[in-house]
Amino acid sequence: MDFIAPFVEWLVFIFVMAIGLAMLAVVVMFLLDLSQREDAIRRNYPVIGRFRGMFTKLGEFFRQYFFAMDREEMPFNRAQRDWVYHSAKGLSNTLAFGSTRNLSIPGTPIFVNAVFPPLDDQFAATKPMVIGPHARHPYNAPSIFNISGMSYGAMSRPAIEALSKGAKKANIWLNTGEGGLSPYHLEGGCDLVYQIGTAKFGVRDHDGNLSDDKLREVAAKPQVKMFELKLAQGAKPGKGGILPAAKIDEEVAQIRGVPMGKPAISPNRHKEIDDFGDLLDMIAHIREVTGKPVGFKTVIGSSDAYEELFEMIVARGPEAAPDFITVDGGEGGTGAAPMPLMDLVGMPLREALLRMTDMRDRFGLHDRIRIIASGKLVNPADVAFAICAGADFVVSARGFMFSMGCIQALKCNKNTCPTGITTHDPHLQRGLVVQKKYKGVANYARGIVGEVEMIAHSVGVAEPRQMRRRHVRMVMADGNSVLLRRLRPSVEDAAAIPEGSKTAETPVEAPDA
Template sequence: MRKKFFIYGFLLFLIVVAIYHYTGRGYLLVFIIPILLIIGAYNASQKKHAILRNFPVLGYFRYLFEMIAPEIQQYFIERSTDGKPFSRNQRSLVYQRAKNIDSSTPFGTQQNLNTETYEGIKHSIFPAKVNEELPRVLVGGKDCRQPYLASLFNVSAMSFGSLSENAVRAINIGAKKGGFYQNTGEGGLTDYHLEGGGDITWQIGTGYFGCRDAEGNFSPEKFSEKANLPNVKMIEIKLSQGAKPGHGGVLPAAKNTEQIAKIRGVIPHTMILSPPGHTSFSDTKGLIQFIKQLRELSNGKPIGFKLCIGNTAEFEAICHEMIAEDTYPDFITIDGAEGGTGAAPLEFADGVGMPFEPALIFVNKTLIGLNIRDKIRIIGSGKIISGYSILHAIALGADMCNSARGFMFSLGCIQALRCHNNECPTGVATQNKMLMKGLVVTDKSDRVYHFHKNTLHAANELLAAAGKTSFSDVDINIFMRGDEFTNLSELYFPDNLKNVTKRN
């Protein structure tokens, strides 16, 4: 109601401005200025809408279109989302779940169910009861001394630097409330990751931010100090990420503030390019030794690595080295080439690395084929933002899923594509203090919590519709695809592995 009142107030203001413009009657300013001030003051102080908080008057154009001319708004959105990673419908779903409002859809599907390409779940005539408890997965192999019972759905790596401090804090508080983890990203573990008390997966990238010596090399002492903090539940070595595999992390100069430079131990206001490869190891043997070293230094916390698949023979060689050394990572995170980033060179974003689906199938099959699948958890990331995409990833071989951009949407991201130039209008991916204030931590942490909860609940509902009671019973055969509605296993699995699920 109040929103409507102010929208009509704003309309009135526009009319008054138009009259003034065409008649030149200066006394109309007596009306214009107070209206403008009241609207501005109200919007700057409200806590729900980041855009209106940051742009108290101009931000109305977005809501005006939404209210009085949805078709026009739709036209512009479709044009503006054309070619962007996520469609309007995908984002709306996240917004609704984050706001904890009804996310059902009217009238039927808006997808074109072309039978040649259609893919769907084979529901059961005898559905199971929907589990009200959200699924969890134990991570930790034989050498792990502090296994972690993780949520099946968590926040993917995003650094403080790439995200604002308010975004990091809101995610952490949401994670604490919902019992899931926040991955720090390669920018280091900061106070903002710790103050909310949420579980943390600490990511170690090639820049070793937070655990580097004066020369930028890995420092065992500094690592050990932070790795043993109680909030740190798992440690992830970043080999590569889908949006820029083979390229190191990029922190644009505009986002490298004094504060971030201090945390990372670099020169402020310069572009920070992390090296493409690690200096602590340069081959498969070295990687396995590094896993062993981190495990010792962290007193047996789960250690894993993240990569986007490129040269498949290299991944196979790593697996053979694990077997030879009898040392396994507790988890492997597979990121698809469609993955997101704060900043990446276009050539790397568009043309390097394997997409999520074939990469996941390859990794799952390789571990099964070598008989080591039961020793390692697979975490999948690549546009996973709904219950359906979670179930799909589990069916293709993942044990757990991460989402980065899904959680950004839950914080209010509108996909403005300004993460790289410090001008994010919603305060999610910027270091500009003025813009950051639009993101109110208490409000957005609730949205993070609800997005996680409602999305996993939707996954539980789909699981029950497929007649299953546990995610560990899900395999590729619950999906069908193509004009003959073939089992996905027919399409993907060679005969000898056809009936093998991921846990053999």
Template sequence: MDMAEFSGAAFQLLEILTYSFVLCVGLAALWVVVLYVRDRTQTESTLRRNYPVIARFRYGFEHVGEFLRQYFFALDREEMPFNRAERSWVYRAAKDVESTVAFGSSRDLKPSGTVFFANCPFPTLEKDAEEPAEVEIGPFARHPYKTSSIFNISGMSYGAISIPAVRALSLGAKKAGIWMNTGEGGLSPYHLEGGADIVFQIGTGKFGVRKPEGGFDEDKLREVAAHDAVKMFEIKLSQGAKPGKGGILPGVKVTEEIAEIRGIEPGQDAISPNRHPDIDSVNDLLDMIAFVREVTGKPVGFKAVIGAQGFFEDLCAAILRRGVESAPDFVTIDSADGGTGAAPMSLIDNMGMPIRESLPLVIDVLKAHGLRDRVKVCASGKMINPSEVAWAYCAGADFVNSARGFMFALGCIQALQCNKNTCPTGITTHNRKLQFGLDPANKSERVASYAMNMKKEIGIIAHSCGVAEPRLLRRHHARLVLENGRSLPMSELYPEPQHVAAAE
């Protein structure tokens, strides 16, 4: 090609680029005009009607602002529901990398309610440390469950979370020797793949064990119980983030497989009743526990957020009238700041009692009625770091369960899109493209590492307090900061019950 031809070609290319640029500018200008007309003529948004086109930037900035605050502006301990420091510990524990930090704590110990632990002048030596003791749940069931696990996977339904997420949790739970709760969405093949111990949750919709018209299907209940992996059944009365409202799974996440497992129609919102229609009193609750235990032969308990005063006293009184064998084999106490895939903000922000208050209360009521040894207590709700879990053992818990902690172990970045089927890490979406990045084999290792590092660091706290293992922690080992800046042992703020009634 000679110089003239080259110059001609270059001129033609420049001409095409110029026309393309002018065309793009023209189309952009036309689009702005269209938006202007639409904004000026619509009546839904006052801001867009008064400030056409420009007002649209507000919505974009509002959305992007969430991520800018998270990564650039928020300090390590500022964010909610979990700050960067809390999440970072989980990420490091899940990756099994060094968790030590340098220079000093960035945690402010002055705010009222802050918990810290009373170290012993003569801590437990490593050679004297013990593995957590084995606990038996359900002595009156045909198949009691024995486990030494101290930190387990709380309820997350298949539907609320994806197939690879369920697989990773099941595989990881088996490797760590902990149990996995199905959530109220029923038992899927993916729960069973890893071989982990399973707690089957019965929600108010009775998904997975229901008749088409509602109510228990005894054959399905027996079918679930026939799996050796299913060790216990948990009747869910209420959940931390939405006490007083049933589960909500948007129709966009109800695939044909999920619908078949749950016994509902695909593509339609799966909304559970706000309570079990057949439980209207503590006696009804005990009747259902007895029914499920008799049909399945396995331990049965219930999950609830504590709110109304007197519920546990009434329950314990009813148990003593019937006999201790009628008691729930365990209770799971969820916190008002528990998590969910979808719930009204009015409930998330305002309803129920936080675990810091409800857990000691429940423990004390059970002790006062002589039922503490009979009924095992699980604590749940926003406990993802060793300090929160150790506090629960000081308060008297037998087990601690977490959902969001294990979501972080799977790679959750707290994008707050759990209810939109657009989760960028593939955990709470059924979009195959978004699920692609979540490799169950890799993430199962992180799930197991998180659980095992949690056990290790709770043990470190226990040894610093002078006891051999976490279940030996007591209330005097934890101190709470008061409004005046001073701290008191939890044993003084929540003293042991004075009068203990003998169980009949």
């Protein structure tokens, strides 16, 4: 047993030294905290005050995994994310024992099931829809649900590859985002919508102006089916995008046409577009140069402003109209945006979508201009509501990020995304295995479409685009629900509601004051 005694002595020595070093560290931290002048808590409560910062940072983690209920989190709750995760893995999304959703919260949509829905053999899949009938190369878009703009640079290489391959497998389109066309967008062979942001990344000349030669070069690629002129984004209306210098390597700089070492900053608007006349001129120019359908993406602050646009379209003729309008809600997402713009600017999508589709239809442009809904639409109910409200297509970005494994770590702007989706750190990108994740992208898209078709079948129509505002009810402040057609009649519905009706579902006026 003699050999044990020296070992015990060493253990005691190490233990005493550790205690001594710990006490010394506490004394040093105490003196540092007492002498520093930046943090009042640490100055008044040396050492102990340090725990506040640590707990604040850890609070986000503990809320997500331990304390928040399934429907409590923002911007997306656990129930929403879990639906996407299950769909991406091809698992069942059936539930047991009852819904966990509180159906008495004002604004909750409740779909109106038919008394005698169609039989299973009377149900049809969603049909393709033509966009841009006046373009030389119209686009016959196959799916109601597609991938919204996500730029290479903001997104990692494996993320873009997975989105491209998944989009091809699901037969949906992928919007490039404003960062230009990378080889990874093309790699999967899917249909692409090329987004032209205010900085004209990828189609700009040396002075930052739109280059017709580069437009033709992009349009010559058969995968590029449409062009989207980005006016505004839901998370930051009135402010351009910022790609940090840390995310701009040699490849990103070449694709975007920007110098390395500096952040790539987009202006807050297109300098060539001062009014709606300029907007229609620009759309016509891009359509003529490329031969492809052209539309624009915007955020509505007041629908009154867009009356002038539709009046101008009618005056110029239907050929002058944009081929589509993407309506982004003020709740839209991004990797980085100032809090006041993200929280407080821009009309929420539900209201904005209703107003835009009403204007389009009132001016007789229902079959000319397609409406695309964008903004926090990640689950079947979100998509079904948008279609009931008049959208022809729905696009999602964050839903597809979840399908690739996003855990809502809220690190998109820090190049430290733990799932490898929004980082250029090679070590972190290792976690995103393209050959696995692209299947999740396709499964998620198919899951959304399949369950939206199921909702359509339940409300009594053969396919989703036959759903109308009479097929969804909205929960009001008193807990009762009212048909959406009564709250906000469409052009089609208004003629069907008797004038002076005094029923419990009398239309509610909703002027844009």
